[in-house]
Amino acid sequence: RINGERLWAALMELAQIGATAKGGVKRLALTDLDKQGRDLVVGWGREAGMSITIDQIGNVFMRRDGVDNTLPPVMTGSHIDTQPTGGKFDGNYGVLAGLEVVRTLNDLKIKTQAPIEVAFWTNEEGSRFVPVMMGSGVFCGAFSLETSYAAKDTEGKTVGEELARIGYRGDQVPGDHPIGAYFETHIEQGPVLEDADKVIGVVPAVMGLSWYDCVVTGMEAHAGPTPMGLRKDALQVATAIMQEVVAIANRYPPYGRGTVGMVQVFPNSRNVIPGEVKFSIDLRNVNDELLNTMHGEITAFIDATRDKTGLGITLERVSYYPPCPFHPDCVGAVRNATEKLGYSVMDVVSGAGHDAIYAARLAPAGMIFVPCKDGISHNEIEDAKPEHLEAGCNVLLHAMLERAVA
Amino acid sequence: RINGERLWAALMELAQIGATAKGGVKRLALTDLDKQGRDLVVGWGREAGMSITIDQIGNVFMRRDGVDNTLPPVMTGSHIDTQPTGGKFDGNYGVLAGLEVVRTLNDLKIKTQAPIEVAFWTNEEGSRFVPVMMGSGVFCGAFSLETSYAAKDTEGKTVGEELARIGYRGDQVPGDHPIGAYFETHIEQGPVLEDADKVIGVVPAVMGLSWYDCVVTGMEAHAGPTPMGLRKDALQVATAIMQEVVAIANRYPPYGRGTVGMVQVFPNSRNVIPGEVKFSIDLRNVNDELLNTMHGEITAFIDATRDKTGLGITLERVSYYPPCPFHPDCVGAVRNATEKLGYSVMDVVSGAGHDAIYAARLAPAGMIFVPCKDGISHNEIEDAKPEHLEAGCNVLLHAMLERAVA
Ligand SMILES: NC(=O)NCCC(=O)O
Ligand SMILES: NC(=O)NCCC(=O)O
Numbered sequence: 005r006i007n008g009e010r011l012w013a014a015l016m017e018l019a020q021i022g023a024t025a026k027g028g029v030k031r032l033a034l035t036d037l038d039k040q041g042r043d044l045v046v047g048w049g050r051e052a053g054m055s056i057t058i059d060q061i062g063n064v065f066m067r068r069d070g071v072d073n074t075l076p077p078v079m080t081g082s083h084i085d086t087q088p089t090g091g092k093f094d095g096n097y098g099v100l101a102g103l104e105v106v107r108t109l110n111d112l113k114i115k116t117q118a119p120i121e122v123a124f125w126t127n128e129e130g131s132r133f134v135p136v137m138m139g140s141g142v143f144c145g146a147f148s149l150e151t152s153y154a155a156k157d158t159e160g161k162t163v164g165e166e167l168a169r170i171g172y173r174g175d176q177v178p179g180d181h182p183i184g185a186y187f188e189t190h191i192e193q194g195p196v197l198e199d200a201d202k203v204i205g206v207v208p209a210v211m212g213l214s215w216y217d218c219v220v221t222g223m224e225a226h227a228g229p230t231p232m233g234l235r236k237d238a239l240q241v242a243t244a245i246m247q248e249v250v251a252i253a254n255r256y257p258p259y260g261r262g263t264v265g266m267v268q269v270f271p272n273s274r275n276v277i278p279g280e281v282k283f284s285i286d287l288r289n290v291n292d293e294l295l296n297t298m299h300g301e302i303t304a305f306i307d308a309t310r311d312k313t314g315l316g317i318t319l320e321r322v323s324y325y326p327p328c329p330f331h332p333d334c335v336g337a338v339r340n341a342t343e344k345l346g347y348s349v350m351d352v353v354s355g356a357g358h359d360a361i362y363a364a365r366l367a368p369a370g371m372i373f374v375p376c377k378d379g380i381s382h383n384e385i386e387d388a389k390p391e392h393l394e395a396g397c398n399v400l401l402h403a404m405l406e407r408a409v410a
Numbered sequence: 411r412i413n414g415e416r417l418w419a420a421l422m423e424l425a426q427i428g429a430t431a432k433g434g435v436k437r438l439a440l441t442d443l444d445k446q447g448r449d450l451v452v453g454w455g456r457e458a459g460m461s462i463t464i465d466q467i468g469n470v471f472m473r474r475d476g477v478d479n480t481l482p483p484v485m486t487g488s489h490i491d492t493q494p495t496g497g498k499f500d501g502n503y504g505v506l507a508g509l510e511v512v513r514t515l516n517d518l519k520i521k522t523q524a525p526i527e528v529a530f531w532t533n534e535e536g537s538r539f540v541p542v543m544m545g546s547g548v549f550c551g552a553f554s555l556e557t558s559y560a561a562k563d564t565e566g567k568t569v570g571e572e573l574a575r576i577g578y579r580g581d582q583v584p585g586d587h588p589i590g591a592y593f594e595t596h597i598e599q600g601p602v603l604e605d606a607d608k609v610i611g612v613v614p615a616v617m618g619l620s621w622y623d624c625v626v627t628g629m630e631a632h633a634g635p636t637p638m639g640l641r642k643d644a645l646q647v648a649t650a651i652m653q654e655v656v657a658i659a660n661r662y663p664p665y666g667r668g669t670v671g672m673v674q675v676f677p678n679s680r681n682v683i684p685g686e687v688k689f690s691i692d693l694r695n696v697n698d699e700l701l702n703t704m705h706g707e708i709t710a711f712i713d714a715t716r717d718k719t720g721l722g723i724t725l726e727r728v729s730y731y732p733p734c735p736f737h738p739d740c741v742g743a744v745r746n747a748t749e750k751l752g753y754s755v756m757d758v759v760s761g762a763g764h765d766a767i768y769a770a771r772l773a774p775a776g777m778i779f780v781p782c783k784d785g786i787s788h789n790e791i792e793d794a795k796p797e798h799l800e801a802g803c804n805v806l807l808h809a810m811l812e813r814a815v816a
Binding site (some may be wrong): 194195198213224234243244264271277284355384386 | 471633647652653675760
């Protein structure tokens with residue numbers, strides 16, 4: 005069993021770096037604070053006897069040797085960058101749970117056949133630089149190193165410059181690093197475990213995601229003198245599309261998701277009919293055929309709306325990854341560990357994207373979820389219970405041991 | 411007949427003060443530019459032999475004596491402040507058409523029985539300070555002088571301070587100034603005249619207006635992991651209300667108007683279900699009973715939506731004025747003048763609010779509309795044809811002469 009108090013203490017110490025007044029953490033990727041966080045975790049890794057490798061996109065791998073070092077390592081990890089109004093647990097828990105597993109193996113003087121590695125991936129959140137999950141994406145070849153180096157923040161600083169500046173632009177070619185199996189522990193970021201009063205979520209798969217930008221172009225005019233029949237009200241047309249996004253998701257239960265999160269209205273004045281409305285669409289499903297059907301339905305609805313209203317409407321897909329089913333061996337290892345330890349358990353499909361989906365392109369992978377308060381994340385009030393974090397870490401220990409062979 | 415070229419030249423000269431790169435005008439109420447504009451117009455008034463009175467809210471009255479100066483003056487006017495992205499004609503035309511009437515009477519050495527006055531009212535646009543139509547509103551007692559003095563711009567400067575600073579905080583008590591009849595020429599700000607290919611709009615009435623702020627409060631959550639059935643998506647509930655605003659207006663043709671012009675979504679992030687949506691509602695009608703019915707319907711819809719969805723919804727009325735039918739004598743004077751001059755004509759109900767609605771509380775009033783390009787105003791591309799502006803000014807001359815008796 006791992007040491008829950010030590011795990012909690014590490015989480016609280018790391019959360020000091022970039023701590024916000026409301027109890028959250030703001031530690032954006034490749035900032036000075038990210039460097040401080042990275043240095044702290046790397047220092048802990050060295051103290052625990054691990055050797056450090058950094059690749060060209062700044063992914064960090066901390067390695068504990070096995071009996072047979074020709075075997076590919078059993079890896080765990082996540083990220084330590086946060087949202088601008090982020091919490092203490094999202095990502096950080098996955099990295100520090102890995103560290104706690106190694107500390108526990110050291111305490112118990114357990115040698116594993118295969119080496120154990122704890123990774124943290126660069127810029128998972130995608131808040132400062134797009135795309136999200138950049139480090140693991142480059143590692144598995146989903147995006148190129150060149151494109152990712154060129155990605156800019158709002159001030160025009162690039163990933164390449166910022167990596168060099170904070171001293172985390174390493175030598176290793178991304179992906180030139182074998183993985184035997186990959187596990188990731190994470191807070192659920194949803195309400196399912198808490199609602200069902202379960203401690204451990206076994207994650208069979210991560211939903212696929214399609215992101216779009218939609219722009220409706222009408223004609224600005226004065227809200228008083230312009231008769232209803234002569235209007236080209238961009239907002240009225242946009243609201244019909246916004247409602248269809250949710251209707252589409254509701255037609256594909258239980259895993260269909262449809263969200264409009266971001267809206268900008270121009271000129272946004274009380275007595276001016278909106279001339280342009282720009283908004284985001286986020287569609288998800290765990291089945292790629294259904295996700296494609298949802299894509300087809302929003303496209304068809306927008307085409308029909310354009311024909312019916314005569315307004316200009318553009319729809320651009322800005323992000324996509326397919327659903328990622330995890331490997332039966334890793335899912336099984338998590339399930340076995342949970343049963344052995346006697347925790348209450350259920351399957352929870354992940355609605356959020358994780359570095360594990362890119363690791364899964366290179367090796368068998370699986371995830372372990374623990375509840376978070378009210379299902380809230382990406383929020384300074386994000387919270388989780390020490391006993392749940394401890395339980396997830398125990399499951400990680402046993403699942404890794406099953407694969408690495410004690 | 412008035413001198414159309416002189417009118418156009420005055421409009422173009424005034425439009426230099428605060429001219430924008432895109433051909434519009436930015437001359438917000440009580441700024442240095444407003445002072446320059448006021449000084450220019452007052453100078454022109456003095457040159458035309460008029461005496462100047464300024465009241466405590468900065469309304470300016472330029473007077474041409476009549477034969478019998480105990481008679482209340484026949485007044486015309488409008489405003490010279492503009493929107494931040496305003497045009498050359500909105501308001502300015504009404505003031506300079508009045509000046510052109512006086513210049514023409516001088517040229518023709520016509521003496522009127524009653525005095526003639528040209529007024530410009532403070533802060534009609536309401537862009538820098540709320541409420542809109544402040545000067546005429548204070549004049550007729552719709553708002554108090556104290557409240558208006560205390561109104562602040564976004565930098566915290568008050569109307570009282572700014573009036574004093576630019577030298578237009580006068581002595582006269584607002585409203586302590588008799589009016590025999592009031593006329594206002596204005597660009598239509600809508601497409602009706604242009605669509606019907608008519609030169610003059612006789613304005614029987616101005617629509618009443620109800621402005622609201624609506625806030626829907628749901629629960630922020632991650633767009634991926636949160637099942638559709640567990641969401642409290644503030645935007646989805648808000649869009650239903652936004653559509654009902656338009657549906658209500660469509661139920662009360664031809665003068666029902668319903669517009670949502672301003673929307674703010676929180677936290678406005680692509681993968682976060684909106685936790686709060688704030689938006690404006692603008693309802694108008696020319697019949698107060700129908701406007702009240704529309705008010706009742708939006709209130710009832712929101713109550714029903716609150717009950718149905720369980721989300722928090724507040725609706726606050728932030729502005730209201732009732733429909734303003736103009737006086738049959740003034741409407742008749744405009745119609746007579748138009749017929750005498752042989753211009754094509756139609757009735758056009760004003761959807762926009764004007765200083766004339768407040769003047770109408772103190773004296774018989776009427777308005778004269780001329781077409782504007784594509785019905786566009788509150789926009790730097792606002793445009794009007796010299797011959798239409800000339801025609802409107804000729805109608806003003808003859809309508810005023812009918813009331814002031816040549
Ligand atoms: N874990 C997480 O929040 N990833 C961000 C991408 C997403 O919206 O799923
Ligand atoms: N004339 C004008 O645009 N007034 C502003 C108030 C309104 O929205 O009608």
